[in-house]
Amino acid sequence: MISLLKNDAAAVHQSLHEQISWAEKLAAWVLGLLWILPLLFAFWAAFHPAEYTTSFDFFAPLTLEHFVSAWEQAPFAAYMFNTLGITTLILACQLVLCTLAGYALARVPFRGQGIVMALVMMQLMVMPEVLIVENYRTLAELNLIDTWTGVGLPYMASAFGIFLMRQTFAMVPQALDDAARVEGCNRLQVLWRVYVPQAKPVYLAYGLVSISYHWNNFLWPLVVTNTEASRPLTVGMAIFGAPESGVDWPVICAGTLIAVSPLLAAFLIFQKQFVQSFMRAGIK
């Protein structure tokens, strides 16, 4: 099915766009407006003085004071550094582990392939989030609580990634593999020179999905981090926004925008790739 998306079929789907009534067009727009309302509101509240938070005056003055106080009240720079570090660490390990395993499952026949595949697929159902109790115990035994590695470890072998790479590698023509073999490449060289370059768009797709998942992940990082040394943005946001901390709404909105801005900016710039990545990743 991935091949269907590869040729992007601009010509094919052009003619499929059907005509809809003006009422439906209006409904589509209203729904779209509703869907970005929370984000629009956050922008409104964050950039205007507190007295305008609930009264929408077109001529309300603009201000950056909420961003200044949000930045002063929480160590956003440290949180962002942790999120960046954790996300990069996870993605790097995922790419290596999933490439190796996906290649073995696609192109190196061995006894027990079916069982291994079933064991891998189990993780699609039983995600690390569900096993927080036992995984916390393991991480404590390994002395990895409150470290980037601790946040990352349970996610490094991703069933989804292994499955995606297997599907992709299985579609690389066997002739290319054979040709490289004739020229004297060993197995890892074939993987590196033939398979990996062919899978570039899939790596991009997987990378974007993985980054947005782990940038936004909350429950496991909450459990396994204790201090600013490893706490990512999401956990920081939860503490920052807690009613006990007594921060007011516009400041929370400003903080929220600080937290989501890198990913949101990346999303707006690469929106086509993002949408296509999620489409590609969802089709098996």
Add this chain to the structure above:
Amino acid sequence: MNKTQQLHAWLLLLPALVMLAAFTHIPAVQTLLHSFYDNPRGGNPASFVGMENFQYLYEDEVFWQVLWNNAWYAIVTVPVSIVLALVMALWVNARLPGRGIVRLAYFTPTVLPMIAVANIWLFFYTPEIGLFNNVLNMFGFDGQNWLGDPDFALPSLMVMTIWKEAGFFMIFYLAALQGLDNSLYEAAAIENASRWQVFRRITWPLLMPTTLFILINALINAFKLVDHLFILTKGGPNNASNLLLYYIYENAFSFFDSAYAATLTSVMLIILALLAWVQFGILDKRVHYR
């Protein structure tokens, strides 16, 4: 299948399998085992207690309420997000002015962290100054204490979940729609079929595999996505909006009752195993798209 090849395969798989075993398979088995033990206390190791934890679970009213909440949560959010996702996909796949912008708007919640946007939703739901009550007052209705009222807390969570999920599922429908064969639609046009007939007889059946794929994912998400509870309700008031995974978290990390948390996780594993069985055992056999 020579020996070197077998060895190569296992060496390539080794790193991934070690990690999967360490953080998925072994902990899953450990969870089941620990649900038959009590908590280690004052230097004494945990001792085998048989079905005691499950007896406690059976008599725990909060557990039944949480399970019931989670079932309701799934029954409402899953179909509503799927229908909305399909409508969104049909709209942004049709001739719509500003299609790119609308698609972007639908998809935006997917890339925003649940925990951060929950802060904004918390403001929407606030009784005194919140947006929802302001809008209600504008039309002459009384506002509600959305998150503080046991009748409204869970539905309030559902609304936010649907907002978060629909745009995500839309993408899968959109991908499927763009891959559909044109010739069937041309034939339908020649036959002068109405739009509803085209949808009912062509689009919907062809989208069936996508719908089932989304359905399973939506069901899993209904059990594993609890981030917004931490901000909006913390499971309250009085467990009215508590969900299974949040209850597990509470038991493990707030009440420090890891034996009971393991027992609850076992229930979660059974639910997920049932879902897996439905997907791979029944649905995948009956619906094949190639």
